[in-house]
Amino acid sequence: MENQYIRLVKVLRYTVLICTIMLLVCAGAIVVMSSEKQNLTDSGSLQNNIQHLLQAMKPGDKLPDSFWDMPMELDDFKGKKSKFKFGDMKGRIIIFDFWSTTCKSCIENIPHMEQIQGKYPDDLAIILVNSKRNKDTPGRINATMKRYKEQYKYDIGLFTILDDTLLTTLFPHNAIPSTAWINREGIYMGNTMSNEVNERNIESVLKTGKSDMAVTQVYRNYENHNDVPPLRDTVGESFISEFTKFTPYYLPNYPNIVHKNGNSLFQIVNSTFAHFLYHTYQKEVADLFWTDYVFDPDMQDVKYKLLNSLDNNNIFNYELYVQDSLSQTQAYQYLRDAFSKFFKLNVERRKGNISVYQVSYNRNFDQIKTKGEMPIVQPYPGLDPEYYRNMPVSSLLNNLFFYIDKPIVFDFNDNPSIDIMLPIDFAKRSIPERLSFLEEHGIQLTPVYMDREYVLISRLK
Known part of the structure; x- marks a missing residue:
């Protein structure tokens, strides 16, 4: 009888133990589920889950x-x-x-x-x-x-x-x-x-639902901007010297010559027209600014390329591949020849008495002096109104050459910050209308003749 009782107690104890374990497991599951539910209400936890x-x-x-x-x-x-x-x-x-x-x-x-x-x-x-x-x-x-x-x-x-x-x-x-x-x-x-x-x-x-935007997810040369493979297959090629349009897969690199296996590769990738002009004609443009350039009357499209570096249609690649050793002097000569043929331009440095706009500020200038807010510069001609907020007036003056027909001369030391917006149709207005708008906002552009050095950009004959 005693043995049966002892056995019964043992069975009961075992049953209670099993039930307790099961209850703990269930309770633990409920706690975990509750915790997970709580986590799922938090966006960060949800992201991780x-x-x-x-x-x-x-x-x-x-x-x-x-x-x-x-x-x-x-x-x-x-x-x-x-x-x-x-x-x-x-x-x-x-x-x-x-x-x-x-x-x-x-x-x-x-x-x-x-x-x-x-x-x-x-x-x-x-x-x-x-x-x-x-x-x-x-x-x-x-x-x-x-x-x-x-x-x-x-x-x-x-x-x-x-x-x-x-x-x-x-x-x-x-x-x-x-x-x-x-x-x-x-x-x-x-x-x-x-x-x-x-x-x-x-x-x-x-x-x-669409746009012609340049779409780039991952840049292939992010770690090393100059680590750009040939943009064109060089198999079977002994010489390549060509300009191509913007490619969305690479960040801009610097003029770079790579010698490998007896071959030479010279590249300038995803650079603006102005950047190419500077590197191609270094002697002609040395110490001069955009505002010192003189264009043939029919060269408005080139001026647009110079200014609007945010338009990917105005961004280009140059690649030179030679099955031989190549010096930097040779590379730049090939670049110069290719630039002239691709853009059909002639670039010269000259000195003489030319017509320019002399910049001065009239009494209306006070109305565009900056209020000191967060700086903004949005030079998107033809896309959005151009907006300069708490920016040096030189930022505007350097870009004005796109809209006017003569070089601009101004004192870089007199460079107060301004707030001004050029309307989206500014480029469609006549030259007198543009000058009148600037005058109303305190910026006076007076045509005068000056002896000075300048860069003449003309169509290749």
Whole structure:
């Protein structure tokens, strides 16, 4: 009897133990599930939990439905956080602008982004994104923003996502500033440089869902700008000397000669017309500025190329491949010959008595003296109004040569900062109308004759 009782007690104890273990396991599962549920309400945790389910997007891909259902935590740079879903932006053009505290140009471009957002409040959503890989701490971000506020009285109006891993994975890039575009149908259009965020491209995307923007996700020479392979297959070739159009896969490099296996490769990649002009005709343009150039009357298209370096149609590559050893002098001579043939231009340095515009400032100039806000310069002729805020007047004067018919002469030492906007139709106005607009804003351009050196650019006969 006693043995049966002892056996019964042992069985009961064993049963209780098993039940206790099962209860603990169930309770643990409930705690884990509760914890996971709690984590899924936080956008950062959600990114870490499911980003492995989402792969890097390619231009033309449609964002999956799961993307729109995910929460998004936005920071207002003042410590306030707000939670939304990505789906709250659905139906708009969405631009994710990637930035970091170490990227000065990223931060100084934010006022332009704010202006663009203000022009399209219902059709556009611009969200700043600070990637976790930047290793920006809250203290570093606060210190950076405090510096801009103290210096320029500037508070960022756009919202940012901090410690991002999801968007950095979805829209890959290896250089900033970089902007990821999603059209109103939820199709990823690609990553671009920030200068592509302008009214022309936004209007195109709104109307057609497409644009001719230069799309680049990952630059192949990011670690070493001069590490650019031949842009054209050299197999079977003994000599190549040619200009080509912009290629979106490489950051600009510097004039560079590489000798390998008895061959020579000389490249200038993704450089502006003005940069090529400088390197091709170094003796002719030495110590002179754009404002010292004189153009044939029918050369307005060349002046546009000189000014509008933000238009990828005005960015070019030069490549020289020779199955022999090549000196720098030889390389530049080949460059000169190719430049002359490709652009059909003749460039000469001259000295003489020529007509120029002498710059002076009248009593209206006070109205454009800067109020000291965050600097902005937007020289996008024909795309957006040109806007100069808290910029030296020389920034404007150097670019004015595109709009007028003579070189400009001004005192670089008299260089106050200004706030001025040139209307989008400024280039379509007549020369007298342009001069009148400038005069009304305090900048007087008086035609005079001066003895001076200048660069004459003419059509190749």
